[in-house]
Amino acid sequence: MLSNLFSTNRRVSGLLGASLIALSVALTSCKDEENPVTTPTPQTITQLVTSNSQFTLLSAAVNRAGLGTTLSGAGPFTVFAPNDAAFRAAGFADAAAINAVPVATLTNILLYHVVSGSVASSAIPAGQTAQPTALTANGTAYVSKATSTSGTGVSINGARVVQADVQASNGVVHVIDRVLMPPAGNILAVAQSDTTLSYLVAAAQRGGTAVTTALGGTTALTVFAPTNAAFRAAGFPTIAAINAAPVATLTNILTYHVVPGVRAYSPTLTNGASITTFQTGTVTVGVTSSGVTVLGKGNGTNASNVTTPDISATNGVIHKIDRVLLP
Incomplete structure (x- = not known):
């Protein structure tokens, strides 16, 4: 009798458990239909930029x-996007400074950061030589990938x-630490427009055609370009002194500053690298966390500091x- 009762209770419990499981599955199925899981649609580049706190100035x-x-269009685009720190380092302290720039000038700068097509970092070849991008809207920019870096x-x-x-629905964004400026001309033209390089320009003109x-x-x-102060420290107190120097002497010095x-x-320079110059002599590059130095053969242990790197020219x-680097 007791045995039959236990058997009956087990059957009832089993049926009840199966019913509860079936009911739970049914309720879960209804809940999933009422609240389906959706995958968020990726943002466009414009949406990504305007919603990200590191891009308030961009x-x-x-x-x-x-x-x-434009940046919400089909694309695809690759945007090298300066963060806020990059804009501030370029002299744009806030949105008011941005809004003070003429629209045409600002457009020219921004479009230089946009490359046609979607270029992932894995597609950029590793090596010390900067490679041209396919094309930015305002000319060619040069990408590189160092083989050893943190x-x-x-x-x-x-x-x-x-x-x-950083993936967008219409391309890819790479965050950069500096605002890119479109080249203002060739190396000679850029130097001519920079008042701190007037002695270098005078030396180049003295060197001849x-x-x-x-x-x-x-x-x-x-070109490793000595500033006016560097020329004065090297014994050329004035442009007149440069013009009085023997042409052969100036040419020998100037070509020692040029890498053909x-x-x-x-970022493509490596610590301790020996670089052959146009003059055929070599200079030694130093790279540390604090910056880049260049040492000429005739400078002993007095290396020159790179004070302003990476000024692009056409x-x-x-x-x-x-x-001044001495051969």
């Missing part, structure tokens, strides 16, 4: 230039990518230095 610039619609390793015109491959033609040509060059055939942006790159 967002202001996009709005000022009226490029929001960061992403990717840079463009010397600006480092601090966050790579061969020097000025090279600096104003189309062949890629890297390469755009050597600062035919190369300029690094301002604080000491």
